[in-house]
Amino acid sequence: MENSAQINTELEKRYRTTAFVISGQIVLTIVFIIAAWLMAPDLQTKPAASNDLMTLWVGALFIAIGTFVLRRMLFRWDRLRDIVLLKGVTGLLKDLQKNAILLGAMTELIAVIGFVVVLMSGNQYEMLRAGAIALIVFLINFPRKAVWKKIVANLSGI
Numbered sequence: 768m769e770n771s772a773q774i775n776t777e778l779e780k781r782y783r784t785t786a787f788v789i790s791g792q793i794v795l796t797i798v799f800i801i802a803a804w805l806m807a808p809d810l811q812t813k814p815a816a817s818n819d820l821m822t823l824w825v826g827a828l829f830i831a832i833g834t835f836v837l838r839r840m841l842f843r844w845d846r847l848r849d850i851v852l853l854k855g856v857t858g859l860l861k862d863l864q865k866n867a868i869l870l871g872a873m874t875e876l877i878a879v880i881g882f883v884v885v886l887m888s889g890n891q892y893e894m895l896r897a898g899a900i901a902l903i904v905f906l907i908n909f910p911r912k913a914v915w916k917k918i919v920a921n922l923s924g925i
Contacts, residue, residue: 774856778919781860782912785867792871793905796878800898803882807891820884820893827880827897831904834873838908841866842918851922859922860915867910874908877901 840846851859881897884890 774919774923777857777860778912778915781864782910782915785864785910786912788868789871789905789909792875793902795875796898796901796905799878799882800894803885803894804891807885807889807894820888823880823884823887827877827900830873830877830880831900834870834904834908837873838866838870841870847918848922856919856923859919863910863915863918867908870908871905874901874904877904 847859847862850862854862877897878901881894881901884893884897
């Protein structure tokens with residue numbers, strides 16, 4: 768069993784890396800919003816059919832809802848306990864990091880869908896909608912160090 772100092776060091780390192788990656792994904796979402804806003808006036812060609820755009824929006828909605836459902840599944844207490852039993856606390860921290868980055872990547876996909884909608888429609892406000900949805904999902908799913916510490920503290924005694 769690892770000692771408390773090693774666990775805290777590993778937690779700090781993994782959390783810092785995860786927060787950096789998720790922050791980078793948030794910045795990329797903002798870059799998509801700015802790029803779409805600047806590019807949309809030049810895209811005033813024939814807009815796509817509204818059915819095509821609606822399909823993309825439904826996909827974005829399912830991804831947003833899916834991130835919340837997946838988060839609930841990935842952070843179930845019994846699942847995390849089993850990871851500690853099988854892989855130890857280090858394995859738990861790796862899993863927390865992997866799960867947070869996966870949820871961030873799914874959320875980034877919402878921004879990409881919004882950018883594609885702007886390319887298809889030429890309407891820059893579509894990216895604002897997708898960007899707002901993505902940023903809200905990012906903020907809700909952003910990993911919190913206090914939660915990670917609580918999980919590790921409660922499960923490291925197993």
